[in-house]
Amino acid sequence: MLENNLELIVQYPEDHQGGNHYTCRGFRGLHLTTPVFLVFESLLSSAQDAAQDMGEAFCEEILKYAGAFEVTALSCPGCRPTVHCHAMFDHDCRKILVHFAQPATSDPEILPAQSASGIWHDRLRAWDSEKEEKEKIEKQKYEEEQPEEAKKHPYVPAPYPPCKWEVIPILHTTDRDNVHLCLPTLWRVINVCFWSFSRFEILWAVLQRVGLAPEESRIFISYVRKETSAIADQLFAALTEAGFDVFLDRCSVPAAVNFQQRLMQDLCDKAMVILLNSERVSAVAPDKRSRWVEQEIATIKNYRLGLLELRLPGITQRADIGPDSTELLTSADLVPAGEDYPRTAQKLSADKLTHVISRIRDVHGQALHRRRLELIGNLGLALTKAGKCHDLQSDGTFALPSATQPETIIGLTARPPELQNYFGLGERHKVSAIRQGWLISPAPFFEHQRQAQITWLGGVSKIQHACEAQIKDMIAQL
Secondary structure (H helix, E strand, O other): OOHHHOOEEEEEEEEEOOEEEEEEEEEEOOOOOOOEEEEEEOOOHHHHHHHHHHHHHHHHHHOOOOOOEEEOOOOOOOEEOOOOOHHHHOOOOEEEEEEEOOOOOOOOOOOOOOOHHHHHHHHHHHHHHHHHHHHHHHHHHHHHHOHHHHHHOOOOOOOOOOOOEEEEEEEEHHHHHHHHHHOOHHHOOOOOEEEOOOHHHHHHHHHHHHOOOOOOEEEEEEOOHHHHHHHHHHHHHHHHHOOEEEEOHHHHOOOOOOHHHHHHHHHHHOOEEEEEEOOOOOOOOHHHOOHHHHHHHHHHHHOOOEEEEEEOOOOOOOOOOOHHHEEEOOHHHEEEOOOOOOOOOEEEOHHHHHHHHHHHHHHHHHHHHHHHHHHHHHHHHHHHHOOOOOEEOOOOOEEEOOOOOOOEEEEEOOOOOOHHHHHHHHHHHOOOOOOOEEEEEOOOOOOHHHHHHHHHHHHHHOEEEEEHHHHHHHHHHO
């Protein structure tokens, strides 16, 4: 655990009394599964301003997350001439370097020893060497102890624990062919994060690596086919290219399944919904409205999904959608959809599409975090009302002590649970047959097969599942 119960420590360069120093800032209230030490740095003085701007922008973004707050009373001075922190020596803490790279004037293999890049490079090289040496020893042992088996089946290395020192290399798209001039050999196997128009484009990737935005980013598009198919198709293509898992009914529902059940299941699996508000979505007369969209909006409200409404020109505002969740479209934001659609069909202009994708990213990460935070609050309140002693862990799980048996662990997930949720909870908190575990999610299952899969997985992992509506029943069993 980090000092002052910090969950996230951020360092970035800043001009201090005529020279570059590293500002240190600490945050809590994020409920990260593991603490993170994050550093923004460039080896070139010309790019240090970019590292500072990104560090400051990242901290501003953190404070937009519900429940997050900055700890001002740090145990360190808060400003250092070099990168240094007690988090570097914490075994459980993930150390992430955001490295702004450019074609180097000198050998990219030579990194200053006192720089963050030099420190991270040495740690990654040590991990790589250790992994290679262990695999060599294990291979030799396998061949000596099982020579006949080794002839038939060559040695396959066992999975090695991931390195806690990570690098996110940042490059402009114009340097795609110059990676070998910008990064040391050891880092060239790492997927580079490229930006095109603004360095702030990389914030989303950093939030994902830290654990504040899901790496599997899921979006549901709610629309009326006859009115906004062109925009829906355009968003589906753009968001898919941007790395989102997008549900669009025409592309995402297999044949021969119950259409509405699958629709509702996929809706609850997503972090947010994009609502294309057209005439049949906001018609004054109830019988003129799309009943499917009405049902989707009700589900959004019930399960606290993130929402971004794109309201077409001239469309009436819905009373159940606030202005903070709305992006108003003007006629200048729309262009002809093209020959694949009816003559009057329109889609978003290129500039508006870029703006909408950026806003979707902002809403998406914060929506999932807010949903989980509300779930934590509701579970804590229910446990208190039931008179159950409990301890809220820094990663957002609850530990319930018992005088006669091992404590019970309750984890929470903002979406219907999946394999990774069971694995993460079991690994972090050592759930077993004698150490009871539970997973709580906000929404129920709409498909029998999905429910059967989760019941089976719970039996294997010794972690039972309950949706939010079943919390009282779960507590009664504790």
